[in-house]
Amino acid sequence: MNQVKIIIFTLLLGLYTFCQVGNKGELKVKIPKNGPVFSKVIYQGDDQVYKNYPLEPDEFYNPILQGCYPDPAITRKGDDYYMVCSSFAMFPGVPIFHSNDLVNWTQIGHVLDRISQLDVHDTHISGGVYAPGITYNPNNDTFYMIVTAFAGGLGNIIVKTKDPMQGWSEPKKLNFNGIDPCIFFDDDGKGYIVHNDAPDEGKELYDGHRVIKIWDYDVENDQVINGTDQIIVDGGVDLTNKPIWIEAPHIYKKNERYYLMCAEGGTGDWHSEVIFVSETPKGPFIPASNNPILTQRYFTKDRKNKVDWAGHADLVEGPDGKYYGVFLAIRPNEKDRVNIGRETFILPVDWSGEFPVFENGLIPMEPKLRLPEGVTNKTKQEGFFPNGNFTFKENFSSEKLDYRWIGLRGPREKFINITKKGLIIEPFEANIKELKPTSTLFYRQQHNHFTFTTTMEYKPGSEKDLAGIVCFQNEGSNYVFGITKKDNEHVVLLEKNQRKSRIDQEVSSEIIASTKIDINNPIQLQVKATGDDYQFSYSTNEIDFVSLGDIVSGDILSTNIAGGFTGALIGLYTTSGNNSLPE
Missing domain, CATH: 2.115.10.20 (Glycosyl hydrolase domain; family 43)
Incomplete structure (x- = not known):
């Protein structure tokens, strides 16, 4: 009997070691060694309208919730x-x-x-x-x-x-x-x-x-x-x-x-x-x-x-x-495309x-309104939701993740782990083109002109591993900008995924650009949008950014082209089911 108890205890101990309890009591698998570590994110909005219409003390900007709200x-x-x-x-x-x-x-x-x-x-x-x-x-x-x-x-x-x-x-x-x-x-x-x-x-x-x-x-x-x-x-x-x-x-x-x-x-x-x-x-x-x-x-x-x-x-x-x-x-942006999505306004x-x-x-409609009598504009301050041009910085040092970070088709707690080094994301086998929960932490695009930069440490173990940024309208309309492994070398690639039509569910994938990359130091990945033009760049020294490929169109990130009801999302993405490799 004692031997049976020892066996049961050993099995339970192993199960406890393998799992940890996540938010709301859900079992959460420990992050594997090849999970990427994201230590910093900076999102900067730079729309010209807010430069042309600076606020007076008695004014506030409309929309009140920018992005897909x-x-x-x-x-x-x-x-x-x-x-x-x-x-x-x-x-x-x-x-x-x-x-x-x-x-x-x-x-x-x-x-x-x-x-x-x-x-x-x-x-x-x-x-x-x-x-x-x-x-x-x-x-x-x-x-x-x-x-x-x-x-x-x-x-x-x-x-x-x-x-x-x-x-x-x-x-x-x-x-x-x-x-x-x-x-x-x-x-x-x-x-x-x-x-x-x-x-x-x-x-x-x-x-x-x-x-x-x-x-x-x-x-x-x-x-x-x-x-x-x-x-x-x-x-x-x-x-x-x-x-x-x-x-x-x-x-x-x-x-x-x-x-x-x-x-x-x-x-x-x-x-x-x-x-x-x-x-x-x-x-x-x-x-x-x-x-x-x-x-x-x-x-x-x-x-x-x-x-x-x-x-x-x-x-x-x-x-x-x-x-x-x-x-x-x-x-809409300068080409009348709806990448930000439908936002919340007030009148x-x-x-x-x-x-x-x-x-x-x-x-x-005008971009700003007169404040109600007796109200002070505190947006961007004291924890109030920002609007206009603003900078959002995240170093993942807080135990409670900002509510603006969201998952898709499932809880973010299923794949994230906040550590002293930063945010580690467990790679799911599903990739971004599949109609399944993906291991992606999303932030809404809130401006037509913006820069999104993240710092990432990552060592993919095989060609099936990939991590980086995804600009996402839906599973059939997105750009993947990430690091993977080909043969014995590490590469950074930019992939365009586009459904052949709104009716046809088949997704056409194209590697737009790729190059070898040194991953011994943290990598910075950046996407910069200037209206309909999106540019993807990387840095290996935190100073100099190198553009990967040419500027690409943001058309597939718009409701006009992709269909649906949502705005574009920017995601910190990883997968162990990568099926996209440069030739």
Whole structure:
């Protein structure tokens, strides 16, 4: 018996030595010796617009969240504002931000930060979860986040909490189809859910014809009440004009009347925001005569400092008693390509009349706004989220990784380990072209003109090993800039991966340039974007940078070319399943 105990003890000890407990109690394999060590990252934004429009003391920049933070939704409890955005197959999911003044924002985490809440391990980057709604219910002092989960077979889900700073519940699957749900609580405590859906079977009139539905919501059991659903908007403002993609509905109550605000026109260059009114939360809803109340679709395409695709908005009363609206829009580069993705903007809203109207939301938008009365601009300071041109520095010395670093299709804790030397990334067998979790730590591209530089120590053991930087729009549209081994020599290579078409899933890979490299000292890898031009360089002495190959086009990193809903990401990447080698 003692011998058996010794054997069991030895096996358990071996298992303990082989594994360590990661965040949230997950077993995490120790990093192998050939994992790269990233000791430093510097991201520098350098957009000309911010040089041309320096801030005055009473101003702040718009967008308030730069980079891929689309589909914003906002709620308020007292002096606290909480805002969420779409995250698709990024993990953790649904970033959440806090503010007391609508100008200075801090990211307090993610709503869906556990695999039990969100499983996106085999999901295309533009799948996952998107178009969240967040609502505070004063009747039971509870926050609700509702979202469509295109992963794990969940569909529409809801989570809740008493305190967004302390995490959220496990998801509850809701018994309805469609997308873009939002929850509304009336003064009498009754709850309602509105969402986008397809027309009833056999009643679709044209491509893009959608409807808005409403359900009664059982607050005690957190479920829609079967049989209570009804269509409250068919098609959009005017069905005879064949409006497309009425979506992202929100209900507000003001002066004992109910207002339904929706996006219309699709999340592209015909995007807009429209408003309806009713005497009851279930309609009938009458459209305003002055719709749309927000759009950028009517202006010349070559306008200066272009902001476009504005829509998918949510309203909240500000600390000054005035209304404000958060919404998504884009800032394309000089070739009108959308590499940054859809970002979160804000505008004051004039609701002095019957219907709200976004102030200056129907003229070409400007890059900066006047601060609300009594507010000081503290962005870039005291931990507040930066905007404008800024520098983000990371030396991976903190035990808690910045929330801006994200994984794709799985937790970052599965492959990272913070040590005294820096961040070590465990190489997964999956490479960046596969529809699987990859060992890549991503940062959102937040400017059209930027430099991203990392310092890396790495000794690949074979041709299957590769580590470096990836500029990523999706698994079929990316650039890999990394170090691998060929024969007995180490090489740095630049690879272009591009899907043959949006429909064809086959990825065409091309080694654009490669050269031998000395890896005895730490290597610096750098990508510099000047609008649509991307340049990849390396340094072996931390001073002199050598360009690898010619300048390449950032077209495959844009939504225009690659499709989907996300902006470009820059990743610290490694794999033990490399299949790309120079000849």
